[in-house]
Amino acid sequence: MLRSDSFIGQARAVVADKREAILRAAIKVFAQKGYFNSKVADIAKEAGIADGTVYLYFKSKEEILRSVFDRAMEEFIAEGKREIAEIREADKRLRRIAQLHLEKLGADRDLAIVFQVELRGSTKFMEEFSGGGFAEYLEIIQRTIQEGQKAGVFRKDLKPITAAKILYGALDEMVTNWILSKREYPLAPMADEVLKVFFGGILK
Amino acid sequence: MLRSDSFIGQARAVVADKREAILRAAIKVFAQKGYFNSKVADIAKEAGIADGTVYLYFKSKEEILRSVFDRAMEEFIAEGKREIAEIREADKRLRRIAQLHLEKLGADRDLAIVFQVELRGSTKFMEEFSGGGFAEYLEIIQRTIQEGQKAGVFRKDLKPITAAKILYGALDEMVTNWILSKREYPLAPMADEVLKVFFGGILK
Amino acid sequence: MLRSDSFIGQARAVVADKREAILRAAIKVFAQKGYFNSKVADIAKEAGIADGTVYLYFKSKEEILRSVFDRAMEEFIAEGKREIAEIREADKRLRRIAQLHLEKLGADRDLAIVFQVELRGSTKFMEEFSGGGFAEYLEIIQRTIQEGQKAGVFRKDLKPITAAKILYGALDEMVTNWILSKREYPLAPMADEVLKVFFGGILK
Amino acid sequence: MLRSDSFIGQARAVVADKREAILRAAIKVFAQKGYFNSKVADIAKEAGIADGTVYLYFKSKEEILRSVFDRAMEEFIAEGKREIAEIREADKRLRRIAQLHLEKLGADRDLAIVFQVELRGSTKFMEEFSGGGFAEYLEIIQRTIQEGQKAGVFRKDLKPITAAKILYGALDEMVTNWILSKREYPLAPMADEVLKVFFGGILK
DNA sequence: AATGAATGAGCATTCATTCAT
DNA sequence: TATGAATGAATGCTCATTCAT
Numbered sequence: 001m002l003r004s005d006s007f008i009g010q011a012r013a014v015v016a017d018k019r020e021a022i023l024r025a026a027i028k029v030f031a032q033k034g035y036f037n038s039k040v041a042d043i044a045k046e047a048g049i050a051d052g053t054v055y056l057y058f059k060s061k062e063e064i065l066r067s068v069f070d071r072a073m074e075e076f077i078a079e080g081k082r083e084i085a086e087i088r089e090a091d092k093r094l095r096r097i098a099q100l101h102l103e104k105l106g107a108d109r110d111l112a113i114v115f116q117v118e119l120r121g122s123t124k125f126m127e128e129f130s131g132g133g134f135a136e137y138l139e140i141i142q143r144t145i146q147e148g149q150k151a152g153v154f155r156k157d158l159k160p161i162t163a164a165k166i167l168y169g170a171l172d173e174m175v176t177n178w179i180l181s182k183r184e185y186p187l188a189p190m191a192d193e194v195l196k197v198f199f200g201g202i203l204k
Numbered sequence: 205m206l207r208s209d210s211f212i213g214q215a216r217a218v219v220a221d222k223r224e225a226i227l228r229a230a231i232k233v234f235a236q237k238g239y240f241n242s243k244v245a246d247i248a249k250e251a252g253i254a255d256g257t258v259y260l261y262f263k264s265k266e267e268i269l270r271s272v273f274d275r276a277m278e279e280f281i282a283e284g285k286r287e288i289a290e291i292r293e294a295d296k297r298l299r300r301i302a303q304l305h306l307e308k309l310g311a312d313r314d315l316a317i318v319f320q321v322e323l324r325g326s327t328k329f330m331e332e333f334s335g336g337g338f339a340e341y342l343e344i345i346q347r348t349i350q351e352g353q354k355a356g357v358f359r360k361d362l363k364p365i366t367a368a369k370i371l372y373g374a375l376d377e378m379v380t381n382w383i384l385s386k387r388e389y390p391l392a393p394m395a396d397e398v399l400k401v402f403f404g405g406i407l408k
Numbered sequence: 409m410l411r412s413d414s415f416i417g418q419a420r421a422v423v424a425d426k427r428e429a430i431l432r433a434a435i436k437v438f439a440q441k442g443y444f445n446s447k448v449a450d451i452a453k454e455a456g457i458a459d460g461t462v463y464l465y466f467k468s469k470e471e472i473l474r475s476v477f478d479r480a481m482e483e484f485i486a487e488g489k490r491e492i493a494e495i496r497e498a499d500k501r502l503r504r505i506a507q508l509h510l511e512k513l514g515a516d517r518d519l520a521i522v523f524q525v526e527l528r529g530s531t532k533f534m535e536e537f538s539g540g541g542f543a544e545y546l547e548i549i550q551r552t553i554q555e556g557q558k559a560g561v562f563r564k565d566l567k568p569i570t571a572a573k574i575l576y577g578a579l580d581e582m583v584t585n586w587i588l589s590k591r592e593y594p595l596a597p598m599a600d601e602v603l604k605v606f607f608g609g610i611l612k
Numbered sequence: 613m614l615r616s617d618s619f620i621g622q623a624r625a626v627v628a629d630k631r632e633a634i635l636r637a638a639i640k641v642f643a644q645k646g647y648f649n650s651k652v653a654d655i656a657k658e659a660g661i662a663d664g665t666v667y668l669y670f671k672s673k674e675e676i677l678r679s680v681f682d683r684a685m686e687e688f689i690a691e692g693k694r695e696i697a698e699i700r701e702a703d704k705r706l707r708r709i710a711q712l713h714l715e716k717l718g719a720d721r722d723l724a725i726v727f728q729v730e731l732r733g734s735t736k737f738m739e740e741f742s743g744g745g746f747a748e749y750l751e752i753i754q755r756t757i758q759e760g761q762k763a764g765v766f767r768k769d770l771k772p773i774t775a776a777k778i779l780y781g782a783l784d785e786m787v788t789n790w791i792l793s794k795r796e797y798p799l800a801p802m803a804d805e806v807l808k809v810f811f812g813g814i815l816k
Numbered sequence: 817a818a819t820g821a822a823t824g825a826g827c828a829t830t831c832a833t834t835c836a837t
Numbered sequence: 838t839a840t841g842a843a844t845g846a847a848t849g850c851t852c853a854t855t856c857a858t
Binding site: 036091116117120145148152153154155157158159162163165166168169170171172173174176177190193194196197198199200201202203204 | 240295320321324349352356357358359361362363366367369370372373374375376377378380381394397398400401402403404405406407408
Binding site for chain 4: 444499524525528553556560561562563564565566567570571573574576577578579580581582584585598601602604605606607608609610611612
């Protein structure tokens with residue numbers, strides 16, 4: 001790589017680094033105090049920069065929250081799609097999705113808090129959330145269930161969208177409980193517990 | 205009853221009425237704009253009283269939110285316990301719980317919004333929530349599942365607490381989706397859909 | 409007057425008093441530091457009230473400035489019209505207008521400063537100014553000149569509007585100089601000086 | 613001349629050019645948005661340079677405004693003196709001064725706006741203005757009137773300083789009106805209108 | 817008990833100025 | 838010289854809460 005390439009590349013990296021730093025700081029601060037109770041100054045201090053600098057990278061406090069969500073969701077969905085593409089059977093796919101869900105959030109407690117708690121703090125966000133990446137995520141689950149029904153692996157008397165919501169809701173609750181729990185325990189293994197019920201039901 | 209007819213009793217009733225009015229107003233306003241974006245003045249206007257009057261019945265804005273939750277949860281649990289007491293079989297009990305859950309929230313959209321969205325808007329509330337009525341609610345479900353296992357109706361290789369969370373999470377998700385949905389549809393019937401999966405699983 | 413009248417009247421008076429106090433404080437502060445360099449807190453302190461109270465009477469800092477101008481201009485024009493109505497001859501009328509102009513501003517140095525200096529501080533205000541009371545004022549002068557021409561008192565080879573601007577400009581400059589002058593001298597007498605030239609010219 | 617062609621001379625020219633460019637940019641921006649609403653960044657962008665570069669040529673935003681005034685006034689007075697030196701009769705001199713006044717400002721609307729509107733936006737500037745070039749300008753008019761009185765061309769019962777202010781005020785008002793007018797018309801011809809009144813008065 | 821005017825702490829955002837490169 | 842990213846002081850406005858009536 002020539003010098004001008006690396007030079008520009010470096011500049012970009014620096015810019016990305018600071019954006020990244022602000023985002024990381026925001027996640028931490030939001031997780032700790034909640035979005036509305038967090039001051040932009042808190043984020044700046046956590047990121048080790050001046051207050052005004054935040055506004056060189058984000059238009060407003062709200063945009064920071066939106067960015068936290070967008071970036072994480074995008075990354076999550078991209079990785080999910082990649083992994084799933086290689087799995088054929090619907091039930092195994094579902095298992096992988098559930099595992100990924102809990103692995104990802106279980107690996108970053110602050111991010112998980114922001115996702116579970118803060119993003120729901122306002123109907124506005126919920127609606128954007130609903131219309132954005134979240135809907136896409138739910139759709140992936142739904143489609144997988146549909147394919148499983150077609151393949152004869154899953155019961156056909158269930159509406160795929162409802163089944164998808166049930167699975168999502170169950171996983172979501174695992175995360176919420178994990179966040180609020182005083183005990184420290186690994187989140188990812190809960191995926192298999194959820195699937196045990198989701199696949200086989202609780203009836204004897 | 206004499207007392208409730210008495211002068212003092214009447215005064216108490218009036219007091220209760222105004223508290224009630226403020227609470228109803230708060231639910232409406234919180235549902236519309238979110239807790240942090242709601243002004244105490246909004247609530248007062250909605251309740252048809254002066255701003256200052258709010259503080260004769262509640263110590264702070266936060267206490268209003270807490271009260272909204274406490275009162276609803278208390279009422280919900282009381283009614284739940286009453287209904288369940290009369291049901292013997294664990295699976296039928298669970299069905300009734302699920303139905304009640306969705307019936308109650310499905311009957312009061314504003315309250316549902318506050319429960320699903322606003323109460324999670326801050327970790328603080330979530331924690332109190334977790335330690336308060338919510339934990340009790342989860343415990344009722346859990347115990348029912350345990351009894352079902354003892355009675356041989358439910359599989360024994362599932363941790364009751366986890367199964368309880370799964371059921372709760374699934375129901376919770378139904379409510380959230382119902383709130384955010386642009387379509388109007390009855391929420392209560394979703395209980396049976398959830399139970400179909402929860403009881404029988406999705407595998408063929 | 410009955411009690412309920414005086415009671416309400418008193419309430420109104422109190423409200424008007426506070427509005428008035430804020431306006432007076434604003435004139436003083438604006439005159440001293442200029443509009444842009446004045447803090448709302450300065451005005452509040454000068455008025456002896458809390459910062460927030462300002463916003464119970466005015467929507468914004470800008471509205472205060474607008475109100476200062478509106479109120480003064482309105483009062484000025486009303487009084488001007490009243491006085492002039494009783495004067496028949498155009499030249500005497502013009503003399504009274506000129507005197508009033510300098511008397512009014514000469515009686516309230518702070519108000520004069522705001523008028524001469526601050527209201528021109530922004531093109532925006534100038535335009536509103538131009539379209540508002542100011543245009544009306546100029547028109548009164550213009551019409552008087554026109555009537556004088558018709559009556560054969562004034563030369564007919566002058567455009568009334570131009571002559572009006574010349575008179576206004578000359579008076580205005582007297583005020584500006586008076587404000588900026590380190591010497592203290594009465595402003596009103598300058599009116600006659602201006603008219604000596606305006607009426608007779610400087611040529612021998 | 614050698615020096616101006618030399619390397620150093622060229623460097624100076626470049627420096628002057630950039631200063632000049634900033635000044636021109638500032639006049640445009642100030643005229644458009646007003647001094648207080650103009651950002652240094654706006655000026656830099658208009659001048660086609662980086663924000664920081666402005667500070668290599670001016671100490672502060674305020675100094676830019678001062679420089680706008682100083683340079684224009686200096687140039688104006690110099691040219692005025694040159695032209696007047698060749699005119700003997702006081703009345704003709706006064707006419708030339710009035711024409712120059714309106715020609716100059718009428719030729720550069722942005723500069724005129726800054727002069728008429730922005731420079732008065734603060735008492736501070738007004739005072740400096742008063743003590744600086746402006747006083748000198750007024751003195752030139754005053755002296756010319758005095759000479760006219762001595763020569764028997766002008767009435768002797770007028771204080772020259774007052775007469776000078778009257779002329780200045782009238783001309784100034786012509787400029788202000790021209791700036792605020794929606795119609796486009798040439799400003800310079802107004803000089804003769806003003807003089808018609810100033811010399812002959814409006815009485816028949 | 818009820819009112820609503822008054823309070824004043826609190827905060828997102830802007831922007832003139834600096835300085836490392 | 839020139840750059841433009843970074844700084845951080847500064848402030849208009851909001852709103853939960855109080856309190857005199």
